[in-house]
Amino acid sequence: MALPAGMRVGIDLTSVSGVRDAVAAHGDRYLTRVYTSRELLDCGGDPARLAGRFAAKEAAIKVLRPREDTALPWSDIEVLRQPGGHVELRLAGSAALRAEQEGLAAFSVSLSHEGDAACAVVLAEGKG
Amino acid sequence: MEDKILAVLLEHGRLPVPADSLGEGDDLYAAGMTSHASISVMLGLEDAFDVEFPDRMLTREVFSSIASIRAALDELATAA
Numbered sequence: 001m002a003l004p005a006g007m008r009v010g011i012d013l014t015s016v017s018g019v020r021d022a023v024a025a026h027g028d029r030y031l032t033r034v035y036t037s038r039e040l041l042d043c044g045g046d047p048a049r050l051a052g053r054f055a056a057k058e059a060a061i062k063v064l065r066p067r068e069d070t071a072l073p074w075s076d077i078e079v080l081r082q083p084g085g086h087v088e089l090r091l092a093g094s095a096a097l098r099a100e101q102e103g104l105a106a107f108s109v110s111l112s113h114e115g116d117a118a119c120a121v122v123l124a125e126g127k128g
Numbered sequence: 129m130e131d132k133i134l135a136v137l138l139e140h141g142r143l144p145v146p147a148d149s150l151g152e153g154d155d156l157y158a159a160g161m162t163s164h165a166s167i168s169v170m171l172g173l174e175d176a177f178d179v180e181f182p183d184r185m186l187t188r189e190v191f192s193s194i195a196s197i198r199a200a201l202d203e204l205a206t207a208a
Contacts, residue, residue, distance in 0.1 A: 008192040018142060018164050025140065026171040034167060058163050074167075 006126025008104065010062030014055040014118045020047040034074045042081045051118030052111035053079045059122040060089060060107065064098045072098065079109065087111060089122065103127045132176050133197055137161075140168035160171040166191040173197065175193045 003053040022030045023045075026039040031040055034054065043049040066072050076095035080088050089107040091099050099105075113119070130152070137147035137156070144160040161169070169191060174180055179201065181190070190200045 012163075014164055015142075015162070018162070018168075021142075022168045022171075025168060029171055029174075030167065033171070054164055061163075068192070069187050070152070071186045073183045100163050128150055 003073040006103070008063045008065075008123035008124045008126075010059035010122045010124075012055040012058035012062065012120055014051045014058065016048045016051045016113065016116045016118055019051040019054060019118075022052075023047065036075050036078045036113075039079055042079075048118055052113050052120060055118050056087070056089065056109050056111055056122065059109070059120045060091070060095070060124075063104065063107070063122050063124045064095060064102060066098055070098070071098070079111070099124075129198060129201065130194065133173070133194055133201075136169055136172040136176050137194070141165055142206070150194065152198070152207075154194070156194075157188070157192060157193055161191075163188075173201070177201055177204075179208075183190040 008097045035043070035050065039053055043053065054074070056075045056079045060077045061072055064072065072094050076091065076093040078092065080090055082088055087109055089109045091107070102123040103126045105127045108123045109120060111118070111120045134147050137143060141147060141156065142165040143156070150156070150159055170181055170186070172197050181200070181204070185200055190196055
């Protein structure tokens with residue numbers, strides 16, 4: 001059974017050790033290039049949480065389907081932890097523009113991590 | 129220049145194949161580089177060549193091959 005018209009899904013798997021190595025190699029230059037200050041606060045330096053958020057950004061990019069030559073800075077896609085503990089996506093800049101172009105209005109994201117794997121799924125609904 | 133690019137790919141690309149076995153036009157993602165590893169490659173290139181990639185260059189295409197990386201570095205050098 002196909003998804004309702006206008007819905008899209010994206011998934012990504014990110015290596016926690018890959019994030020740990022990137023922080024070790026590049027420090028704040030890596031962190032501030034990829035994550036927003038809010039995300040860094042929420043993650044408290046935990047590579048598994050950072051990896052989960054990177055996976056969410058990549059899963060969102062798969063939903064937004066940019067062209068290969070389109071720049072989508074990772075920090076334009078922000079994962080916000082909500083009081084209830086779940087997370088939501090906030091798009092800004094080129095990511096918000098891309099969503100508009102693709103007619104995508106509502107996004108939902110879920111993260112998980114276990115061992116060296118962090119995973120995220122993003123669902124997006126079109127304007128119908 | 130190519131040697132320096134290869135050295136960065138070797139150190140940061142987390143490629144499952146030796147970077148120096150790749151042709152300059154070979155697709156680095158198809159060779160096993162992940163999106164996340166491409167960030168480390170980008171930051172490593174910035175260190176190695178003392179440049180900063182502007183946001184407009186943070187595209188999948190720029191980091192897709194040795195040749196496209198070299199073209200981007202040439203563009204930054206010309207603009208400097």
